[in-house]
Amino acid sequence: MRDAYHEELDALTDRLVEMTRLVRSAISRATTALLDSDLQLAESVISHDEEVDRIFAEIEASIFDLMARQQPVAVDLRTIVVALRMGTDLERMGDLAEHVAKVARLRHPDSAIPPEIRSTILEMGQIAERLITKTGSCIASRDVESALELEADDDAMDRLHRRLFKILMADDWKYGVEPAIDVTLIGRYYERYADHAVRVAQDVVYLVTGSRTQDADLR
Amino acid sequence: MRDAYHEELDALTDRLVEMTRLVRSAISRATTALLDSDLQLAESVISHDEEVDRIFAEIEASIFDLMARQQPVAVDLRTIVVALRMGTDLERMGDLAEHVAKVARLRHPDSAIPPEIRSTILEMGQIAERLITKTGSCIASRDVESALELEADDDAMDRLHRRLFKILMADDWKYGVEPAIDVTLIGRYYERYADHAVRVAQDVVYLVTGSRTQDADLR
Structure with missing residues (x-):
C-alpha cells in the first residue's frame, strides 16, 4: 500500500492526465467549430478553458503545498518540479485551443477557413488530437518509447504548417x-x-530516464 | 558571510539577470535588423540564441543538481522552482527574438516591413526592450512595485498589436x-x-510576497 504522501504524488499525475483530456477535447471542438462555423461550439471551448486553468491552479497550489509540507527529495522532488512544468505547457495548450475557437467566433456566421484550406486544417486538428492523446498515455504509463514516437507527428504538423503558407x-x-x-x-x-x-512528452522521458540526452530526437 | 549553498542560489539569480540582458539585446538587434534589412545583424541574433539556450541549460542543470545535493526546503525550494520557470520564459523570449530576425533574413535584401508599419514595429521593439529591462531589474532587486509597473507597458504592447491588425x-x-x-x-x-x-515579473512578485493574488493585476 502507498502512503498518503505517495498518493498525493499519484493524484498529481491523475490531474495532469485529466488536463490532457480537457485540452484534447478543446482542440477537437475548436477545430470543428472553425470548420463548421459553429458559434455555440466555439463559445463552449472558450468558456471551458476556465476549467483547464482551474485544474492547473490546483496542481500548482498542491505542488507548492507538497514542497512546503513534505520536503520532498531526490526522485520525488524531480517528479514534482517536472509536473509543474508539464502543467504549464498543458495550460498553454488550452489557451491555444481557445485562440482557435475565438477566430471561429470572430468570423461567425462566415467561415474563417476558405475551402482550399479546409483539409489542411482538418489534418492539423487530427494530428493535434493524436499528439495530445499520446502525451496523455505517456504521462499515465511513463512509456518512453511512445514519447519518442511523438516526433513523427510533430514533423507531420510542421509539414502541414509549411503547406498552409504555400497555399x-x-x-x-x-x-x-x-x-x-x-x-x-x-x-x-x-x-x-x-x-x-x-x-510534455520530453519531460516524461526525462522523469523516467533522468536524462535529457533524448532531447535532440524530440526537437 | 553567505555559505556556499546560498552563494549558489545567488549565482542562479545572476544567471537569470544575464539571460534578461541577452534576450534584451536580441530583441533590440532583431528590431533593427528588421527595420534596416540588415542581414548581418539578423544572422548575429540567430547565431547568438545558442548562448541563451546554453545559459538556460546550465541553470536547469544546476537547479536539478542543487535539488539533489542540498535538499532545499521552504523558501529556498520555492526560489529554485520559480527560477526554473523564469528561465523557461526567458529562453522562450530568446526564441521569439530569433523568429523576428529570421523574418528579416528571409526577406533580405527586401524589407519585411512596409513604410506604414515601421513606426508601430519600432514602438513594439522599444516597449519589448523596456519590459525586459524592468524584468531584469525586478529579478535583481526583487522589487514588487516595479514588477507591477510592467502591466502598463504590456497594455501598450497590446494596443500596438491591435493597431497593426487595423493597418x-x-x-x-x-x-x-x-x-x-x-x-x-x-x-x-x-x-x-x-x-x-x-x-517572469509575476514570478518575482510571487517569490517576494508568497502570493499569487496580484495575478489579476498583471494579466
Whole structure:
C-alpha cells in the first residue's frame, strides 16, 4: 500500500492526465467549430478553458503545498518540479485551443477557413488530437518509447504548417488579406499546440530516464 | 558571510539577470535588423540564441543538481522552482527574438516591413526592450512595485498589436498577402515576448510576497 504522501504524488499525475483530456477535447471542438462555423461550439471551448486553468491552479497550489509540507527529495522532488512544468505547457495548450475557437467566433456566421484550406486544417486538428492523446498515455504509463514516437507527428504538423503558407502565398490565392491573417494565426496556434505536447512528452522521458540526452530526437 | 549553498542560489539569480540582458539585446538587434534589412545583424541574433539556450541549460542543470545535493526546503525550494520557470520564459523570449530576425533574413535584401508599419514595429521593439529591462531589474532587486509597473507597458504592447491588425485590414493596404503574413507573425512574436516578460515579473512578485493574488493585476 502507498502512503498518503505517495498518493498525493499519484493524484498529481491523475490531474495532469485529466488536463490532457480537457485540452484534447478543446482542440477537437475548436477545430470543428472553425470548420463548421459553429458559434455555440466555439463559445463552449472558450468558456471551458476556465476549467483547464482551474485544474492547473490546483496542481500548482498542491505542488507548492507538497514542497512546503513534505520536503520532498531526490526522485520525488524531480517528479514534482517536472509536473509543474508539464502543467504549464498543458495550460498553454488550452489557451491555444481557445485562440482557435475565438477566430471561429470572430468570423461567425462566415467561415474563417476558405475551402482550399479546409483539409489542411482538418489534418492539423487530427494530428493535434493524436499528439495530445499520446502525451496523455505517456504521462499515465511513463512509456518512453511512445514519447519518442511523438516526433513523427510533430514533423507531420510542421509539414502541414509549411503547406498552409504555400497555399496562402500562391498566385491563385483569391481571398485577400483578412483570411490570410486568420489562417496564419490559426496555423501558428496548431503548430505551437504540437510543440507543447512534444515538450510534455520530453519531460516524461526525462522523469523516467533522468536524462535529457533524448532531447535532440524530440526537437 | 553567505555559505556556499546560498552563494549558489545567488549565482542562479545572476544567471537569470544575464539571460534578461541577452534576450534584451536580441530583441533590440532583431528590431533593427528588421527595420534596416540588415542581414548581418539578423544572422548575429540567430547565431547568438545558442548562448541563451546554453545559459538556460546550465541553470536547469544546476537547479536539478542543487535539488539533489542540498535538499532545499521552504523558501529556498520555492526560489529554485520559480527560477526554473523564469528561465523557461526567458529562453522562450530568446526564441521569439530569433523568429523576428529570421523574418528579416528571409526577406533580405527586401524589407519585411512596409513604410506604414515601421513606426508601430519600432514602438513594439522599444516597449519589448523596456519590459525586459524592468524584468531584469525586478529579478535583481526583487522589487514588487516595479514588477507591477510592467502591466502598463504590456497594455501598450497590446494596443500596438491591435493597431497593426487595423493597418493590415484597412482598405488601403496595398502590399498584398505575403507582407501581411510576415507582419502578422512579427506582431505575434512581439506580443508573446511581452507576455513572457510579464510572467517572469509575476514570478518575482510571487517569490517576494508568497502570493499569487496580484495575478489579476498583471494579466
